[in-house]
Amino acid sequence: xxxxxxxxxxxxxxxxxxxxxxxxxxxxxxxxxxxxxxxxxxxxxxxxxxxxxxxxxxxxxxxxxxxxxxxxxxxxxxxxxxxxxxxxxxxxxxxxxxxxxxxxxxxxxxxxxxxxxxxxxxxxxxxxxxxxxxxxxxxxxxxxxxxxxxxxxxxxxxxxxxxxxxxxxxxxxxxxxxxxxxxxxxxxxxxxxxxxxxxxxxxxxxxxxxxxxxxxxxxxxxxxxxxxxxxxxxxxxxxxxxxxxxxxxxxxxxxxxxxxxxxxxxxxxxxxxxxxxxxxxxxxxxxxx
DNA sequence: ACTATCCCCTGACGGC
DNA sequence: TGCCGTCAGGGGATAG
Numbered sequence: 402x403x404x405x406x407x408x409x410x411x412x413x414x415x416x417x418x419x420x421x422x423x424x425x426x427x428x429x430x431x432x433x434x435x436x437x438x439x440x441x442x443x444x445x446x447x448x449x450x451x452x453x454x455x456x457x458x459x460x461x462x463x464x465x466x467x468x469x470x471x472x473x474x475x476x477x478x479x480x481x482x483x484x485x486x487x488x489x490x491x492x493x494x495x496x497x498x499x500x501x502x503x504x505x506x507x508x509x510x511x512x513x514x515x516x517x518x519x520x521x522x523x524x525x526x527x528x529x530x531x532x533x534x535x536x537x538x539x540x541x542x543x544x545x546x547x548x549x550x551x552x553x554x555x556x557x558x559x560x561x562x563x564x565x566x567x568x569x570x571x572x573x574x575x576x577x578x579x580x581x582x583x584x585x586x587x588x589x590x591x592x593x594x595x596x597x598x599x600x601x602x603x604x605x606x607x608x609x610x611x612x613x614x615x616x617x618x619x620x621x622x623x624x625x626x627x628x629x630x631x632x633x634x635x636x637x638x639x640x641x642x643x644x645x646x647x648x649x650x651x652x653x654x655x656x657x658x659x660x661x662x663x664x665x666x667x668x669x670x671x672x673x674x675x676x677x678x679x680x681x682x683x684x685x686x687x688x689x690x
Numbered sequence: 691a692c693t694a695t696c697c698c699c700t701g702a703c704g705g706c
Numbered sequence: 707t708g709c710c711g712t713c714a715g716g717g718g719a720t721a722g
Contacts, residue, residue, distance in 0.1 A: 402716075493716095494715085494716055494717075495699090495716065496699090496701095529699095530699080531698080531714095533699065533716070533717085571692085573693075577693090577694095590715065590716085639714090679715085680714095680716095692722105693721105694720105694722080695722095696720080697720100698715105698716105698717100701713105701714095702712105704713105705709105
């Protein structure tokens with residue numbers, strides 16, 4: 402399940418692989434992935450150039466410019482380029498993958514989209530076993546989209562003051578609050594459990610009961626864990642792969658997630674699993690309170 | 691406004 | 707071997 406570190410690795414892979422490339426063809430095999438109208442989506446992408454690739458939380462944004470011409474020149478030369486740029490927002494949800502593969506490789510039954518580029522011998526494919534992921538063309542800009550979704554600050558950018566404010570105004574527990582993308586964007590089930598374990602905080606603890614000191618420590622750990630996971634090329638439990646098809650390595654660094662019944666690395670008590678905020682939640686009943 | 695629950699979707703897995 | 711139920715979970719929709 403791609404969370405911030407996995408998405409960041411995908412962004413870096415895309416930047417290395419397709420930044421500046423011009424799209425010459427798009428094939429959509431499952432229209433729900435692109436919001437329902439495959440023809441419209443394909444036409445909107447065709448002949449555009451990928452100018453910028455960014456991320457906010459678990460969303461990837463590709464800025465596309467140009468298009469509407471087949472002769473290779475950037476349209477609107479001498480005009481305001483912004484008038485023909487569009488943002489493509491991508492959310493991988495649970496099992497989505499963006500892969501850079503050989504142009505001639507066959508699309509399997511889980512490949513929902515193929516994007517072909519000018520020159521070169523590769524293409525980008527979007528695969529998604531469970532079909533939860535979406536690729537969405539934004540009418541407005543990124544800022545407008547973030548506002549509409551009410552997304553919180555990115556987990557690597559939020560300040561102590563910002564996190565304090567977000568945690569103090571809810572009656573929910575800390576796990577549900579950190580998972581809520583409107584509070585802080587980028588945390589998912591795995592990294593939330595890991596961070597709370599490292600902080601010795603029970604997932605059931607009320608978010609608003611954390612002291613400023615605890616919040617400062619929590620944020621430092623959020624940053625530390627996310628950065629280490631990015632450096633470890635993400636966590637591969639079942640589906641996550643980099644753009645080049647490579648597994649992550651951070652699953653080997655996990656201290657509680659997926660470790661039900663195994664001894665806590667700090668005190669030896671068996672790691673518990675229960676359902677919190679509707680998610681399978683791993684924690685040490687002795688170390689976290 | 692806030693919170694909890696259901697739903698989407700497929701593959702893996704356990705029980706019989 | 708195969709059938710069936712359950713689980714996994716991000717986020718949108720809906721209900722309370």
